[in-house]
Amino acid sequence: MVDVCLLGTGGMMPLKNRWLTSCYIEYNGKAILIDCGEGTQIAMAEAECKMSRVEVLLITHFHADHVSGIPGFLLSLGNCSRVEPLTIYAPVGAKKIIDNLMCICGALPFKLDIHELPMDKNTKFIATSIDSMLEIESLPVRHRVNCLGYSFNFRRKPVFNPDKAKSFNVPLRLWRVLHGGESITLDDGSVITTDMVTDGSRKSIKVTYVTDTLPFDEIAELAFRSDLFICEGMYGDELQKDSMNEKHHMLMQDACYLASLASVDILWLTHYSPAMINPNEYAKELLNIFENTIISKDGQKISLS
Amino acid sequence: MVDVCLLGTGGMMPLKNRWLTSCYIEYNGKAILIDCGEGTQIAMAEAECKMSRVEVLLITHFHADHVSGIPGFLLSLGNCSRVEPLTIYAPVGAKKIIDNLMCICGALPFKLDIHELPMDKNTKFIATSIDSMLEIESLPVRHRVNCLGYSFNFRRKPVFNPDKAKSFNVPLRLWRVLHGGESITLDDGSVITTDMVTDGSRKSIKVTYVTDTLPFDEIAELAFRSDLFICEGMYGDELQKDSMNEKHHMLMQDACYLASLASVDILWLTHYSPAMINPNEYAKELLNIFENTIISKDGQKISLS
DSSP, X not given: OEEEEEEEOBOSSOBTTBOXXXXXXXXTTEEEEEOOOTTHHHHHHHTTOOGGGEXXXXXXXXXXXXXXXXXXXXXXXXXXXXXXXXXXXXXXXXXXXXXXXXXXXXXXXXXXXXXXXXXXTTEEEEOTTTOTTEEEEEEEOOSSSOOXXXXXXXXXOOXXXXXXXXXXXXXXXXXXXXXXXXXXXXXXXXXXXXXXXXXXXXXXXXXXXXXXXXXXXXXXHHHTTOSEEEEEOOOSOGGGHHHHHHHTOOOXXXXXXXXXXXXXXXXXXXXXXXXXXXXXXXXXXHXXXXXXEEEOOXXXXXXXX | OEEEEEEEOBOSSOBTTBOBOEEEEEETTEEEEEOOOTTHHHHHHHTTOOGGGEEEEEOSOOOHHHHTTHHHHHHHHHHTTOOSOXXXXXXXXXXXXXXXXXXXXXXXXXXXXXXXXXXXXXXXXEOTTTOTTEEEEEEEOOSSSOOEEEEEEEEEOOOBOHHHHHHTTOOGGGHHHHHTTOOEEOTTSOEEOXXXXXXXXXXXXXXXXXXXSOXXXXXXXXXXXXXXXXXXXXXXXXXXXXXXXXXXXXXXXXXXXXXXXXXXXXXXXEOBOTTOSOGGGGHHHHHHHOTTEEEOOTTEEEEEO
């Protein structure tokens, strides 16, 4: 089960009734926080997402509306008695910028394990501090600064078949090892592999998160067949298209086209301009482009299984 | 008339129902913002304080709960079409720290005019971008980093007496000049000074703002006979005294003693610990120490005249 909560849906600046766009993804009791703008720690409290479960902070890019909450968030984590290192994945240049931001924080009671990601296509890594089966892929997107889109592939173990294990006389204490993917050698010398005691593979759960970019086809490749695609849509008014091209953002319609191209199950729109008071007024047009479009609200949640 | 709004009353971290401590002081349509922690720009919107009127940002010290909202605040000011320079007064070291924080902001459409204040007693300066009659005094207080308390002395012009002006044949077009403090020379060569056409002095309006410090007597000297004294009180529980000494903060009781010593008109307590859920439970004890104590709430306002 992957629990996703979109903590805020705003772009540029936090509003009285709209937090800045960030996302909390929990899996097996451990969580990833994607971006951390001003107020994200309060949005987490409002949405009842557990700060103490965050093991990975993942940053799309270093514009203030996505990262200015980092100092407060890390200090509050420290006040939660955290001593274990926190893993941070972010575009190249992250160490210097985070170091700059932390000049107002004093010493934290835990270490930051910062991984700078390259601006290369098809960068894949395993988020070991969440789960050895969680593969994250990053894609450089087209913004005014280094910015990454991410796809989370929660790969799931094949279903364990106890009858098969028994038929090979595998002792109970080794079932877990085998299910985890390791082969074992029994006392009689026979080697048992995972595929011998499981029933095929299970579909991964895939979540893709893209914000602050011009639309382009590789985004749909990254998001291909996602269970959930979270994507920016700054405006619903097509008259804003030129402005979006200039500012390197996209319209809600662009996101819907990408969702359709990527054959995703569900699209959550987010990162609305403060000038767009009511994103829902474009609902009809957007649903015509991609029918499973959700015009997200702050605190929107889903459990994917 | 000086309008004061305490935007938040929290210390350390913003809570769902308590913004971080900061203060908005408006005088003749221009405003000072004191400190700017995470969420202060939203607190301003909630309290209906006008961001566009802020001409001075004044910082007590560079701990995250007092300054991490600066990048977002300045960007939002820029989005309000500001092009005029913004004056910033802050403890020595400010330029480097603000430069660090602004690494996530790109170029602002206005300049920052940063004045680093020394950690000396009795530093006084005129906040010309607010009013040539506004004198600010800073006092180094006892925190873990350079931290300043401030006293705002809104000096007021003496009352203009039209009859006196007429008796000297001062033309109407020069009344404003004379009232502003400049002398004039009439056609007949006679020199007229301000005191010749006014009726004595009016009491200044004085506001003092002190937070994040151990209590000590010079704070009461700074606050002496203030119309309003805004002071931190992290806890009301006297058992926290040792912890406060260690962390260089003060209890609500300490603030009340200082208010009494300083003979201020009104004390507003603020900067409550997130662990102090209901500051009002200490009201009786606090009022016994200083009867005009207000246990402030977010958005608390007063007009001083």
